Amino acid sequence: MNARTTRVLQCSAVLVAAGLVLTACGSSDDSNSSGQSKSPSFSGRGPITYVAAKDSSGVTEKVIDTWNKQHPKEKVTFVALPGDPDSQRQQMIQNAQTKSDAYTVLSLDVVWSSEFAAHQWIDQLPTAQFPLGKMLKPTVETGKYRDNLYAVPASSDGGMLYYRSDLLKKAGVSTPPTTWAQMQAACAKVKKLPEAKDMSCYAGQFQKYEGLTVNFAEAVNSAGGVITDAGGKPDVDTPAAKKGLDFLVDSLKDGTIPKEAVTYQEEDGRQAFQNGKLVFLRNWPYVYSLAEKSKVGGKFAVAPLPGLDGAGSSSLGGHNVALSSFAKNKATALDFMKFFTSQETATTFLEDASMAPPYESLYDDRALVKQYPYLPVLKKSILNAAPRPRVVQYGDASSAIQQQAYAALTGEKSSAQALKDLQADLQKLSAQ
Template identity: 55%
Template sequence: MPRRLLSCTAVTAALTLVGGCGLGATNVESATDAGERGPISFVTSDTSGIVPTLIKRWNDKHPREKVTFIELPEDADQQRQMMIQNAQLKTDTYTVLNLDVVWTSEFAANRWIDELPADSFPFDKTLGPINDTAKYRGKWFAMPYASDGAMLYYRKDLLEKAGVEEPPKTWDEMREICDKVLGEQKSKMSCYGGQFEKYEGLTVNFSEAINSAGGQVTDAKGIPHLDTPEAERGMDKLVKSFKDGTIPKDGITFMEEQGRRAFEKGNLLFYRNWPYQYAISDKKAKNNEVAGKFGVAPIPGEKGPGASSLGGHNLALSSTARNKATALDFMRFMTNEESSRLKLEKASLAPVYTKLYDEPEYVRKFPYLPVLKKSISGAEPRPRVVQYGDATKAVQNAAYNALTGKQSSAAALRNLQRQLRELAP
């Protein structure tokens, strides 16, 4: 997918200047009584391609309060760092931030984002796990934009050809199916792929491996529990998969898009990814061999379906932004039911509204919705610590060391247990 240029000229360079894109800094700290109106910016990555459409709809109706699209890199860690840099420099370059759900507490605790009015969003209409990600210490700091739950994409055509009637529910079943389907074709197609490059996606996949083996990375209080047999079995599943070729060697470089393209080229039988991929992979295009040939299922676990990491994004308001009244209205527009329907229909982004998962018309049109609803409803949060940046970096280093053979699973988990314990409240 071609990357669009940043809409605000030289944004990265501009973050070294106090003035941002020609807008003065502001000391307004709360959005509850914000009255300023005027131009704002929307800061996000956009692998779905839906953001320009939504912004155009807003801009056509609000010519005096136009939104500038500032597109960030695909790498979640880079996105976070750029947003933090903007906050620390106290510029108003960034107005509305599209935050990974695990960043809300960190950004709120550091006062990089504003507390929002309690009636800013219809929280009574969204899936339960989603609402928790928009809060910090019982107060609302974000509006749910899109949810995310992991799904297992698989070559339905190849399974049917081999006489396999159902996708796997466990890791062992997946390996058996791969042996049956691939046979002597293992040199051309690998069994499984996920996100294993050293970035946020590795934290997600590591957490899913631990949780799906019956373990727990941290509890609700942020206390780590990685010194358990369950955690070691989960880590060993990934390590063994790299050693025996279940996951290809170049899988260590996979982020979401690299893996998606490998799946579409026919290089993977199974691929773990988010729902946004469904709409992309189902369209006929050059280098896409899987349109109309794949299905989705829950990710596999040790004894049954695994536990997804809770993904998704929330919209938050930069504490140093201007024109906050406009920003609040724009956030409501981007997160309302109509926009949520459009994001589902055009980009297969997981809705935050419960009712959309159960509408018969949508279930017929998007057959993955029942799987996705179960994935989100049973999803586990990633490490629950305010110092999330430090926690995810520690997780990534430990997991990467184990996957690349620099440390054993036991040693990597032992070091990670100590590091996360130091970050716990």
């Protein structure tokens, strides 16, 4: 074991050196495209910190303990932040504003990458040193800013369609719907059953908060639209996007989505589904094990999200690890990041805390699939996923989306008007 560790260390030292040479060459070659004037040098070894949301499962501590046992001179301290993402982001920004070296490796929500990279709060990372090829491509994309890697996926997440398999079977629907129209047809059949008389068809997260951005983006992407195009320019005032938004607006109007769903966050929807009020629910994988223990345990299954003309597209969740620009001991930090994003660590997180891994092969692992039957569906969901708009001012973009989508859902604006206003808002943001 010890010999292996030293070898790993030696190898990684060589890799670090190689990486440095590569990045040095790279930045001198195409400094006009990357624009990075200071090429990050990952030097210095010693104690570092890992900064993330507090972890009630205790797996993070376990993983860090493993590292600390192998590297007694390069100990990692876990700095636990509050569970609420906004406060995590706040504290990390405060740390960056004061240029403090208290935080070394940061656990970033996938949507923060652009903002942190553009402010140069995190360092550009050497692509060659991480097994990005083995990871699901959409997850890797979330760590990039202007085609440079700034954060490495540690976990992923995607939306899935939870459905009441017992009722669908009873109503004679054999396969889960892949389009919205099929879903509505299935609902109509289910609602003819006496026990499903008072049920509503579908719900997601439509309260005015980040969840609405996720659900709106999914509806637009599932109808073939985009919020920002490949170049990052807003392009949401399109017929395809309108079809997506119209699905939500019309469903709320005709009762496919119950009207109280505009107050739903993840947990409200889960409660409604578990209390037998919903036939279909869009939610994250964490719901699976909780619902298994509830009244609907054994009576539901999951499927990829439906779309307009075929399979829908999920928004991506999950966390990436990044390296604070103001940190010390960056060589240790880089090693720790490699360790923390390794397939082994990802397996531990999946087994012990049911966190979706970025590694493709784990989704096909038989033992794991037995433990988490939803893994194949989740894999499809993540592979089909579109990242939420990758803009520097993500907070503002998300607010604008929430504002307009909410106005459309509550009937304050027509969906055409809302999309037109959203396009204008996003354009104003990207002009800044």
